[in-house]
Amino acid sequence: MSGSVRSRAGALAILLGLGAGLSVGLAPGEAAADPEVGEQRSTLRDLDHPTTIIAGEADGAATVMNPSNLGFLRGVSGVLEGSLAGRGSLRRGSGVGAFLGIPLGLRALGLGRLAALGLGYQVLFPKRVDIFNLPPGESIVDARFHKLSLALAVPLERLVRGLSVGLAYGRLFSRSNPLADGVNQLDLAMTYRAHERVALGLVARGLNAPRMALGEQWERHPIELDPEIAVRPLGTRNLEIGLGGRIIPMRRTGPLRWPAPWQPRARASFAVGPIGLFSEAELLLIGQVDDRGAASFGPGMRWMTGLSVDLQHVGVAGGPVGGLGGIDGGAARLRVSAERYDAPAPRPREVTRIRLADFRGDRKLARLVELLEELPAGSAIAVETRGMNYGWAQAEELREALTRLRERGGEVLAYLEGGSLGTYYVASAADRIVAHPQRRLGIVGVHAEVYYFGELLERLGARGEFLRIAEYKARPETYERASATAPVVAQRELFYADLYATVVATIAGGREVTPEVVRGWVDAAPLGPDEARTRGLVDALAYADELDDALEDWLERPVKLRAPSKRPEHAHALGRGPEIAVIHVDGILRGGASFKVPLVNQRIAGAKTLTKAIADVRKDPRVRAVIVRIDSIGGSVAAAAAITRELELTAAKKPVIVSFGNIAASGGYYVATAGSVIFTDALTSTGSIGVFRPKVDLSGFLAKLGVGVDRVQRGAAAGIGAWTKPYSEAERAAALAGIEESYRIFTDRVAAARGLDAAAVDAVARGRIWRGVRALDRGLADHDGGLYDALVHARALLGRAGARAEVVHLPAKTGLKGQLAALGALGVAMGAATGEVGVDGDDAALLDGVGVAVLGPFLPALRRLPLNLWLAPAVDELAMVTEVFEESV
Known part of the structure; x- marks a missing residue:
């Protein structure tokens, strides 16, 4: 090839940025080395997209196609593309690229989309993919190079509906292609979606007139304009037509004598549901070298057609690519997006x-x-x-x-x-x-x-x-x-x-x-x-x-x-299998039956009801483990002791595990000492290890009312429980001795159950109330967790039987008849209360409804009084807590 031809070829390479492209095939040996052979392609061009969209819908690939379209994204969109040219292809434009569009906004402030960022990375292979280390005689402008792109889009819809502008920066780099290495590219773009049927787009590429050099020769790359109009005749994505192309203003010198080189482009797409067909054609300039080494240039074409499938968050597209000589390669893309595309509705x-x-x-x-x-x-x-x-x-x-x-x-x-x-x-x-x-x-x-x-x-x-x-x-x-x-x-x-x-x-x-x-x-x-x-x-x-x-x-x-199913489960078992019993100690501890006090919404955990339920599960061979669920502020020391004793007897025969609910304090904690392991929630209220004896001297009050009291007494402390007079010295001493003994028993139980010495127990006792998170640190509980965790622990203890064990909650619920009997403690011939803490549903509503009508004005005061002070038949030593008496979320 003559020197003049080589010189002319170098000038063209600089002026048009020729030689950036990809071919998956191995082009014929001699022709592949000459940049004048094949597509005369700007180095600023990206890979050949399956379809080039300047004014249509946007995805992550808009980062390089038209950065202003990123402003229309409503969610993150990522695209992976590849274009491959076969052996002997005259096209330059193959490569692989990954693109990401990220919308930015402050929806919480009602500002919607403020901007969008775009990121892109491409590897471009001119002519032959096997040219990584150039052998002697190969064209250096056909060596591979890389392109990194950053884009910013700002939608201006608050000013002009449908308007968005964008700016993109591209950096080319290559170890083997000095023509591309170090080139900086600045693009400016805009899109105007004027109507649901029409959109306009324009990209000015190489706005900074990038400096491109080959050896000692260099030129400024001219600006490229890339306009397009997209039309949707039906107003929907079912049919879209795009007309556009590249305009490269340049001087009338050299072999290219077009006053403004124009590469027109047309595309069309047709979609039904998630399936689409697309086609695109673009006019190219193709160079040839004759036997004498003289270059000539003429029109060529790049066309592609293919199939697309767009699901809600994933889309694929691809098809063959060719020229005037037929198919010579292919292109494909994969979209993954946070945006939801129209697609057949999945099953609800x-x-x-x-x-x-x-x-x-x-x-x-x-x-x-x-x-x-x-x-x-x-x-x-x-x-x-x-x-x-x-x-x-x-x-x-x-x-x-x-x-x-x-x-x-x-x-x-x-x-x-x-x-x-x-x-x-x-x-x-x-x-x-x-x-x-x-x-x-x-x-x-x-x-x-x-x-x-x-x-x-x-x-x-x-x-x-x-x-x-x-x-x-x-x-x-x-x-x-x-x-x-x-x-x-x-x-x-x-x-x-x-x-x-x-x-x-x-x-x-x-x-x-x-x-x-x-x-x-x-x-x-x-x-x-x-x-x-x-x-x-x-x-x-x-x-x-x-x-x-x-x-x-x-x-x-x-x-x-x-709604959750309320239908009963089918009984697959032929009989009752192993069971885990959950005993609910729910309410203020008191002797007698358990019941709910209407109106004031307080529950009584009756020792009579609970001890019977515990004894029953101890005797039942089907019950393999017992979980004591405690939600109690305490109450009667005697009631707590009776319940604890039954649990101790049960613990000798089967595992007894304790689960704290909202509160397991004072007498409630006393009951917990019968368990082998204690689970507490971080927000549980527990501790309050202490005892008190209530007494109010009402003698002055009765005197103001004009009420006299005639008293007969035998024994120094016989009047210890009377509220109609103050304590005598003997009575106070006897009462104090009683609570001291109760406190000693209480702390001894805690020390034995928790493995602590007397001093350690006293340090966390003395009536102190703790949250579960601190109770764990102080040794008052073993594990952080609730009833679910206690059940998991119980099943693990039981092995294979635990996995199939049914959970039963006790005591059984009572009806209205038993509730009335327990509430009145009248012993009327209605039957004794057999069950649980309170009545639910219509029965409770009936009791509450009647009471509200009568006692409504007094309810706030009644709710604040400790029930043991007005329900107990006689004064008793109490282990109760104040702080969480009315605590709820």
Whole structure:
């Protein structure tokens, strides 16, 4: 080849940036080395896309095709493309590329899409893919090179609807192609979607006139303009036609004498559902070298046609690529996007609807946790929190159950209609929180009040004469003082500080923010729904009747909401198999039967009912293990001792495991000492190891009413239980000796059960109340966990029998007849109370409804009185706690 021809070829390579391309085949030997042979292609051009879209729909590949289109993305979009030319192809334009589009916005502020970023990386192979290390005589401009692209798009739809602008930067680099190495490219683009049927796009490529050099020769690359108009005659994606091309303004010198080289391009696509057909053709300039080494240039063509399949989040497209001589290669692409494309609707996904108002109480909560555990992996649920009525530890156990479902691949949506901090604490375990658009979120923090009646009693002429062990046993001082003592104040501060810190940290973990952010939310509460969304407390707003739509938007497919099945399970067993009994010690400990006190919503855990239930399971060979579920503030020492004794007898024959609910304090903790292992939630209230004896001297009050008392007494301490007079010295000494003995027995039991010495027990006792998280550190419990964890432990202890053991909850529920008998303690011929803590459903509603009509104005005061003071037939030593008497979420 002559020097003049070589010189002319070098100039063309610099001016047009020739030689960047790919061929999967091995081109014929001699021709492949000459840049004048084949497509005269700008080095700034990217690989040949399966279809080139300048004004149409956008995906991640818009990073290099038209960066302004990134501004229309609504979700992250990634694209992988490849174009390969066969042996003997005259095309230059093969390579592989990966592209990513990332929209940026602040939807919480109502600002929508603010901008979008694009990233791209390509490896481009001019002419022959096997030219990595150039042998002598090969054209250096045909060596492979790399291209890194960064793009930014800004949608201007707030100014002009359908308008977006974009800027892209490209950096070329190569060890073997000096023509491409170090070239910087700057592109400016715009898209205007004028109508649903028409869109316009324009990209100015190489706006910085990149400097390209080959040896000592260099030139500035001219700007390339790439316009397109896209038309949808039907107004839908079913049919789209695009007309455009590349314009390369350049001087009228050299062999190319076009005043403005023009490479027209046309494309068309037709789609039905997810299946589409596409075709594209582009006019090229093809160079040839004759036998004398003279170069000539003429028109050529690149065409491609293919098939596309677009599912909701994945799409593929590909087909053959050719020229005037026929098929000479192929191109393909893979799309993976967070955006949801139109596709055939999948079968509706079943979503289990959980209404927490239907699962009130410890037993129903246990059923709910069991239901969540039975859901298959990957299940979706919607939790409606309205009507939720749990204590903190119960809320923690529900939250843990939701977390376990998510860990099994489940998806959880929580729906809030207002709510407290406890409600939000549960909701924060969900993947997504949707709130009612007209309900304020009242996460105002933690608040507790303890009433002190000492001054009131004094004004009435009465005086508290409670005896207690020890200084942290707070209940007695509420009847003797007008305010708390310093030890009790310090105890309460720590007690609620632990609660608040744990709740805040847990919410922060669920919402993936810092605890400081959560504390800021709380301090700013109550929060309106829009502010809650802006601050990140909730993800979306919807009315209750829009819950289906909210789920479909989130799960990106149709949904079918269904309630949990209430149909009984088929009995596969031929008889009763092994069982694990859960004994519920729920309420204030007292002798007699268990029952619920209507109106004041307090439960009595009767020793008579519980000891019978425990004795029954001890004698039942089918019951292999016993779990004692304690939710009690304590009560009668005698009742606690009776229940504990039955559990000790049972522990000698089968495992006895203890699970703390909301509270297992004072007498409730006394009962727990019969277990071999104790599970506590972090938010459980426990401890309060102490004893007190109640007494109020009403003599002054009776005198003010004009009531006289005629008293006959034999024995120095015979009047120890009388509230119509103050203690005598002998009576006070006898009462004090009694509570000291009870405290010694209590602490000795704790020391033996927990493996602690007397000094260690006294350090955590003296009436101190602890959250479960501190009780674990101080040796008052063994494991962090709720009833579910205790059941897992029991099944593990039983081995194969445990895996198939059925769980039964005891004592059995009572009807209205037994409830009335227990409540009145009248012994009327209605039958004794046989069951559980309280009555549910219509019976409870009947009792409450009648009572509210009569006693309504007095209920707030009645609810604040300790029931043992007005239900007990005689004064008894008590082991009760004050701090959590009215605590709930």
